Amino acid sequence: MIRKQQSLQLFLKILTPFVLLLRLMIIALMFMEKKMKKWIPILASLVLASITSIAGAGQLAAVSIINQSTGERLPVWRHQGNNYVAGKPGERYAIEVRNKTGERILSVLSVDGVNALTGSTASQAQSGYVLGAWQPVEIKGWRKNMDEVAAFYFTQLSDSYAARTGRPDNVGVIGVALFREYVVPAPVVQPEYERMAPTAPIAPAPAASGIMSKSAESRxxxxxxxxxxxxxxxxxxxxxxxDFQRASSQADEIISIRYDSYANLVARGIIPRGRDVYPAQPNPFPGGFVPDPGHYR
Structure with a gap:
């Protein structure tokens, strides 16, 4: 009996540290659970905030609007499933399309419902810009010839190219229709006894001419x-x-970005009031080129 009591006491002494450790682990887990309940909403909001900074990111390509004066990408605001950017009347901009695939793609660009390459009322079947694998391209204006474009700039509705050509209904939206390239399927060798009468091959979508870059919308x-x-x-x-042969007559992906003035987007509740789209940033070298003697300030 004495030996059994001694053995039990020894066992309890050995077990005690493990019981204390188990209690500490339970307390730590309860503390972490309370902390996580507090941080989960914050982490979720940060994730959503990061998503809204991505401009038109699709599977085939990413589309950004670039301020030509500063070189900065305009911030994108997500509202009811749509992307919005705020434009300043008078400022020139460019549309950057970046191929996210290892194959060529065709991008048909529409600005205010007008094809930026041909000037026709935009449709998916029209010509566009061909991007090589992983290639980015900046489209800076309405194509005038093989060497020049007429610059894109934000302006009042009445001065827009679409309105001046009698097509104001779709002003305030930029769209990019993306197409994969048709690839001839590899031939399949069939055993002699499985061969059947030849069938007419499925015709690919009509060929589309394309352009390859050398440089690469009171309230x-x-x-x-x-x-x-x-x-x-x-x-x-x-x-x-x-040349570019589309894999399908229907676009594989369409990316749309709507735009309007900052004041209009705030009035519509797209941009929260008090948010500065163009926050002032300190510049360590604010000077420019050498001014004339009488014009220094």
Whole structure:
């Protein structure tokens, strides 16, 4: 009996540290659970905030609007499933399309419902820009010839190219229809006894001509307050022609970005009031080039 009691006491002494450790682990888990309940909403909001900074990110390509004066990408605001950017009347901009695949793709660009390459009322079946594997391209204006474009710039509705050509209904949206390239399938060798009468091959979608870059929308619903895209000065933008066979007559992906003035987007509740789209940033080298003697300030 004495030996059994001694053995039991020894066993309890050995077990005690493990019991204390188990209690500490339970307390730590309860503490972490309370902390996680507090941080989960914050982490979720951060994830959503990061998503809204991505401009038109699709599976085939990413689309961004670039301020040509500063070189910065305009911030994108997500609202009811749509992407919005705020434009300033008078500022020139470019549309960057970046191929996210290892194959060529065709991008048919529409600005205010007008094909930016041909000037026709936009449809998916029209010509566009061909991007090589992983290639980014900046489209800076309405294509005038193989060497020049008329610059895109934000402007009042009445001055937009679409309105001036009698097509104001779709002002305030930029769209990119993306197409994969048709690839001839590899031949399949069949055993002699499985061969059947030949069938007519499925015809691919009609060929589309393309362009390969060498450099690589009181409230805002009032029509007279919306902004559109103007037909600006001519700038150099050399391209060359290339052939492209679409894998399908329907776009594999369409990316749309709507735009309007900052005030209109705030009035519509798309941008929260008090948020500065263009926050001031300190510049360590604020000077420019050497001014004339009488013009220094």
């Amino acid at each position: 805002a619903e009032k029509a007279d307050t919306r902004i559109g895209t103007g037909h600006g000065e001519r700038i150099n933008s050399a391209v060359r022609s290339t």
